[in-house]
Amino acid sequence: MFSKKTAEQLKFETRPNRVGAKYFYNNPKYRGWIYQTILLLFLAGFFYSIVSNTLANMSAQGIKSGFSFLDSSAGFDVLMSLLPFQTTDSYSKIFLIGILNTILVSVIGIIFSTILGFIFGIAYFSRNWLIKKIAVIYVEIFRNIPVILQVIFWYSVFNTLPIARESINLGDAIYLNVTGLYLPKLVGESGSGFVYSAIVVAIVCVFMLKRWAKNRQALTGAQFPLGWASLGLLTCLPLLALLLSGMPFHFDYPALKGFNFKGGITVIPELISLAVALSVYTGAFIAEAVRAGIQSVPQGQTEAARSIGLKESKIMSLIIVPQAMRVITPMLNSEYQSLVKNTTIATAIGYPELFTVFAGSALNQVGQAVEIMFMTLAIYFVINMFISFVMNHFNKRSELSSR
Amino acid sequence: MKEFKPLPDLPAPISTTGPIGWLKNNLFSSALNILASILILAALIATLPGMIDWLFISANWSGTTQADCVKDGACWVFIRAWSQQIFYGSYPDSELWRVNLCLILLTGVIALSFTLPARIRNQISVPAFLVLPFVCVLFLDGSYIGLKQVTTNLWGGFSLNILLAAASIIIAFPFGFLWALGRRSDMPFARSVSVTCIEFFRGTPILALFFMGSVMLPLFFPAEVSVDKLLRVWIILILFMSAYMAEVFRSGFQAIPSGQYEAADSLGLGYWQKTLLIIFPQVIKVSMPNILATFVMVFKNTVFLLVIAVPEMLQVIMTALSNSNWLGGHAIEGYLFVGFIFWICCFSMSLLATSIEKKLDTSHKN
Numbered sequence: 001m002f003s004k005k006t007a008e009q010l011k012f013e014t015r016p017n018r019v020g021a022k023y024f025y026n027n028p029k030y031r032g033w034i035y036q037t038i039l040l041l042f043l044a045g046f047f048y049s050i051v052s053n054t055l056a057n058m059s060a061q062g063i064k065s066g067f068s069f070l071d072s073s074a075g076f077d078v079l080m081s082l083l084p085f086q087t088t089d090s091y092s093k094i095f096l097i098g099i100l101n102t103i104l105v106s107v108i109g110i111i112f113s114t115i116l117g118f119i120f121g122i123a124y125f126s127r128n129w130l131i132k133k134i135a136v137i138y139v140e141i142f143r144n145i146p147v148i149l150q151v152i153f154w155y156s157v158f159n160t161l162p163i164a165r166e167s168i169n170l171g172d173a174i175y176l177n178v179t180g181l182y183l184p185k186l187v188g189e190s191g192s193g194f195v196y197s198a199i200v201v202a203i204v205c206v207f208m209l210k211r212w213a214k215n216r217q218a219l220t221g222a223q224f225p226l227g228w229a230s231l232g233l234l235t236c237l238p239l240l241a242l243l244l245s246g247m248p249f250h251f252d253y254p255a256l257k258g259f260n261f262k263g264g265i266t267v268i269p270e271l272i273s274l275a276v277a278l279s280v281y282t283g284a285f286i287a288e289a290v291r292a293g294i295q296s297v298p299q300g301q302t303e304a305a306r307s308i309g310l311k312e313s314k315i316m317s318l319i320i321v322p323q324a325m326r327v328i329t330p331m332l333n334s335e336y337q338s339l340v341k342n343t344t345i346a347t348a349i350g351y352p353e354l355f356t357v358f359a360g361s362a363l364n365q366v367g368q369a370v371e372i373m374f375m376t377l378a379i380y381f382v383i384n385m386f387i388s389f390v391m392n393h394f395n396k397r398s399e400l401s402s403r
Numbered sequence: 404m405k406e407f408k409p410l411p412d413l414p415a416p417i418s419t420t421g422p423i424g425w426l427k428n429n430l431f432s433s434a435l436n437i438l439a440s441i442l443i444l445a446a447l448i449a450t451l452p453g454m455i456d457w458l459f460i461s462a463n464w465s466g467t468t469q470a471d472c473v474k475d476g477a478c479w480v481f482i483r484a485w486s487q488q489i490f491y492g493s494y495p496d497s498e499l500w501r502v503n504l505c506l507i508l509l510t511g512v513i514a515l516s517f518t519l520p521a522r523i524r525n526q527i528s529v530p531a532f533l534v535l536p537f538v539c540v541l542f543l544d545g546s547y548i549g550l551k552q553v554t555t556n557l558w559g560g561f562s563l564n565i566l567l568a569a570a571s572i573i574i575a576f577p578f579g580f581l582w583a584l585g586r587r588s589d590m591p592f593a594r595s596v597s598v599t600c601i602e603f604f605r606g607t608p609i610l611a612l613f614f615m616g617s618v619m620l621p622l623f624f625p626a627e628v629s630v631d632k633l634l635r636v637w638i639i640l641i642l643f644m645s646a647y648m649a650e651v652f653r654s655g656f657q658a659i660p661s662g663q664y665e666a667a668d669s670l671g672l673g674y675w676q677k678t679l680l681i682i683f684p685q686v687i688k689v690s691m692p693n694i695l696a697t698f699v700m701v702f703k704n705t706v707f708l709l710v711i712a713v714p715e716m717l718q719v720i721m722t723a724l725s726n727s728n729w730l731g732g733h734a735i736e737g738y739l740f741v742g743f744i745f746w747i748c749c750f751s752m753s754l755l756a757t758s759i760e761k762k763l764d765t766s767h768k769n
Contacts, residue, residue, distance in 0.1 A: 028674075036592040043596065054622045128436045129429035130443045144699070144749035145742045146706040149717055153742065156734040341608035347710055359614060369618040373611070381606055 054370065061367075069366045070095070076361055078352040080268050091362055098354035099379055105274055105353060106340045106383070112279035113339060114332070117286025122316070124291045135287065143284040148345045151277035155349045158269040164260045175254055181267040182254035191248035198241035205237070206230040270351035274343070282339045289331035293324035325398045333391035337384045354379055469729055481733040482740050485723045489740075492559015492714045498551060502562050505539040509569055525684060533577070536570035555633040559714030561744065567633075567715075568702040571640035572648070572694075578641065579648025584678065586653060597649070604646035609704050612639045617711045636713060640701065647697050655690035656682070689763060695756035699749045706745070717741050 024030050058065060070092040077087050082100045085093065123135040142150070159178060162168065167177035175182040188195075213224035242249075254264030297320050305319040344355040359376045363369060418424060430440040461476035464483075472478035482489070491502055512535050516528035543566075546552035585597030604612070616639040617632065624630055659682055667677040687694075709718035720737040723729060 032590045036590050039593055039596065050623045053625050057622045057626055060626055127429070127432055128439055130440055134443065140750060140753075141746065144703075144746045144753065146703040146717075146745055148706050148709070149738060149742055149745070152717070152721075153735075153738040156738065159734075160732075337606075341606075344608040344610040345707070345710075347610065355608070355611060355614075359611065363618065369615075369622065373615055373619060377607055377611060380608060380611070384606055 058370075063367050063369075065368065065371070067371055069368060069371075074362065074365070076365070078357055079350065080271065080352055091358075091366070094362055095354075095358050095375065098352065098357040101351070101357075102340075102343055102353040102355075102379070103383070105271060105278070105343050105346070105351070108275045109278035109282060109339050109343070110336055112275065113282035113286055113335070116279055116283030117335075118290055120283065120287035121290025121294070124287070125294060139284045139287050139291075141284075142280050143288065145281075147277060147281040147342055148348055150281055151274055151345050152348055154273040154276050155269065158273055164256065167256075167261075173251070173253055175261055177261075178269070179260055180269050181272060182261045183265040183267065184254065185252040185263070185265045187250055187252050189248040189250070191245045194245045195238055195241045195248065198238045199234075202234050202237040205233050209233070268351070270346070270349050273349060274346050274351050277345075278339055278342060281342070282335055285335050285338075286332065289328050289335065290324070292331070293326075293328035294320060296327045297323045322398070326395075329391060329395045329398055333388060333395070336387050336391065340383050340387065341380060469731065477736050477739075478733050479736065481723070481729060481736055484729075485719070488560060488719050488723065489716060490560045491562055492719060493557045494553060494559070494562075495551075495557065498545070498553055501542045501545065501550070501553075502566075505542055505566055506562060508535060508538065509566070532573050536573055539566060539570065555631050556714075558633065560719055561716040563713075564702065564705040564715050567637065567640065567708075568698065568705050571637060571644050572698050572701055574641045575644035575648050578645035580652055580683070582645055582649035583652035583656065586649065587656060600642075601646045601649050604643050605650070609643055610707050610710055612643055613707060613711050615639070632711075633713065636708060636711075640704075643704075644697065644701050647700070648694070651690050651693040651697055652686055654693065655686035658689045659685050691763070692756040692760040695752050695759070699752050699756075702752075703745065703749065706741075716744070 055065075071090050073088045074091050074094050075087055078085060078094065078097055080101065081097045082104065083093070083097055085097060120135040120138050123131050124139075126132050126135070161176065161178045164177045164179060167175040167182075169175055173184045209229060210226060213226050217223055252263050254261040254266075301319055301323065302315060305315040310318065343353055346353045347356040347360055350356065354376060359372055363372045366372065414420075415424075418427060431437045457476045459476075461474045463472040463474050463476065463478050463480050465471070466480040467484055469478070469480070471480050487496075491499055494502055512528065512531045515531060516524060519527055541548050542550075543558060544552060544555070582597045582601055585593045586601065588594055588597075613636065616635040620635045620638070621630065663681055663685065664677065667681040672680065705715055706717050708715045709721065712718065714722070717738075720741055724734055724737060
């Protein structure tokens with residue numbers, strides 16, 4: 001019944017054609033077509049000249065075209081790879097490793113920036129003057145310094161750490177030195193699958209418990225201590241499985257062999273610097289978004305919550321934050337997307353993410369700029385579209401409760 | 404009859420006013436707050452004196468070479484010795500006045516747009532802004548106006564960051580405005596072209612764009628035309644900023660009440676008259692805070708140019724760090740200095756944006 005057209009469009013369509021106009025180009029409808037034809041011609045000419053110039057230049061410089069280079073051997077090493085890699089592997093493998101490294105640093109960055117952002121965003125409303133000022137100082141300092149400078153700064157701070165033999169030692173398990181951070185690695189033996197399945201079962205149980213408790217509260221009004229119950233489930237079930245299966249795990253500790261540490265998990269300094277810089281920088285923006293979101297909730301909501309006798313600690317989590325999320329989620333969406341785009345600054349310190357290894361090293365060797373840039377950009381678009389999809393889903397859920 | 408005389412007011416209890424009351428309310432209001440305050444104060448006492456000592460008290464301020472850095476603190480001599488390169492890049496000594504002139508012109512045009520009476524402000528400051536980048540290019544290059552030519556590989560330093568950011572956002576204004584108009588127009592083809600442009604340039608990492616500018620743009624031009632590297636960077640920055648400005652203007656358009664469009668229609672104004680005379684001035688006004696935020700963003704993004712070896716401020720510092728006379732780790736000083744300069748500029752601009760926003764905000768929230 002109701003048209004989805006905007007008022008502007010309706011007005012445009014219902015406006016009388018200026019039949020009395022002296023010339024046909026005084027009719028807005030025809031004029032629109034004339035403008036668009038000119039635009040189309042211009043674009044066609046533009047793209048024609050670009051394509052023909054590019055083809056001519058590429059043949060003159062002897063650059064091949066097409067995607068056949070993906071199968072040939074890369075011949076260079078990457079600093080860090082989540083997959084087994086040899087220098088004889090193909091460019092498509094390099095592409096995949098780059099994507100995985102980009103996703104790894106994006107996920108780390110998104111998790112830590114969200115934590116930092118929410119801590120400092122909420123700290124802004126603390127009644128403690130010092131905490132409030134620290135939140136303000138954090139936001140104002142890190143948001144106003146270029147992120148590429150921050151990553152280079154953290155990297156150079158990392159370079160001042162001691163050498164391997166004088167590493168900072170935490171309980172003979174964690175070592176930190178100029179070549180990276182060394183963590184013990186949890187290795188599962190036979191029978192560890194039993195413990196993993198216990199963890200999965202515990203998570204499923206928590207979800208079912210949550211639904212049951214929600215239904216019960218809706219029916220009877222009685223509340224269920226969900227937090228403690230799920231904490232108990234999540235710890236007890238895997239622990240029980242661990243005892244029953246006879247501890248099928250051991251730690252692989254890093255140990256100093258020769259000039260450096262062997263064994264365990266190695267986190268390279270490039271990854272740490274990049275993750276720290278991205279989390280701190282984006283965290284400042286998220287803190288600002290959280291602050292704006294909380295401020296957008298009218299004061300009356302707090303007063304109403306107090307007047308029905310809610311505890312101060314429950315007011316924030318049950319009344320203010322859920323409403324603030326409507327303002328925060330769209331901003332989080334764009335901050336996460338810009339974090340993913342900012343992972344490209346890794347190229348300044350050499351962390352081997354997609355842009356550095358593929359649009360950097362591979363492009364240098366192959367020279368097929370058009371194909372390589374196209375593939376690289378496509379990946380960033382896909383990742384950002386995925387983030388946008390997930391965040392819009394969250395946004396819909398928080399919007400449903402609005403009027 | 405005895406006149407009623409009230410007793411003089413008692414002063415408020417000492418524990419609720421003055422410094423003691425303030426401390427009690429703001430630092431020690433509850434057990435948790437007391438703990439937090441003590442922890443933070445302890446952390447500050449542990450770190451601040453050392454930092455202040457390193458930064459200022461035992462820092463080396465005077466001298467010209469690395470040998471003058473004898474004390475333990477920061478070696479600010481490094482910044483001092485390289486200050487001309489940090490600000491002007493390798494621009495020749497005798498021609499520095501041209502860079503200064505451009506910066507003065509930029510400041511002058513900005514000041515003009517704030518001080519002119521509203522009646523003639525747009526008619527004068529809009530053309531002045533649009534002409535400014537080209538005047539600056541003429542002066543900085545010099546060869547077209549009979550001065551000694553200074554090739555673009557010599558331009559650099561912090562002045563390049565400022566001028567490049569300003570020149571990009573100025574030229575991005577009309578483009579962004581056109582794209583924003585295209586996005587809300589009724590012409591389907593024009594709308595889809597605008598949306599594609601905006602989404603492409605907003606969705607692509609700026610570094611990838613710079614990289615495309617340095618490896619792909621040369622392929623797009625005929626072989627006999629060689630386009631200057633800085634010009635390519637400028638084109639890329641303009642396109643990137645246009646996309647962001649288009650979104651700024653779009654939200655500006657949405658903030659204009661539809662009565663303004665209807666009033667303009669009922670006066671019989673044509674599309675361009677309506678857009679330029681009625682809508683544009685109001686859009687600029689409500690978008691001012693966002694425009695400033697976008698400028699801060701492009702200003703910070705100019706540092707990314709070091710990846711393609713354009714000698715902007717941080718690139719100059721990194722070159723200086725690898726200079727054989729200055730080996731031995733002044734990296735922290737250099738980066739802190741660059742960070743401080745950028746922080747001052749960006750923070751003051753965001754303060755300005757906030758104050759404009761407050762001035763414009765006439766709603767009665769809460």
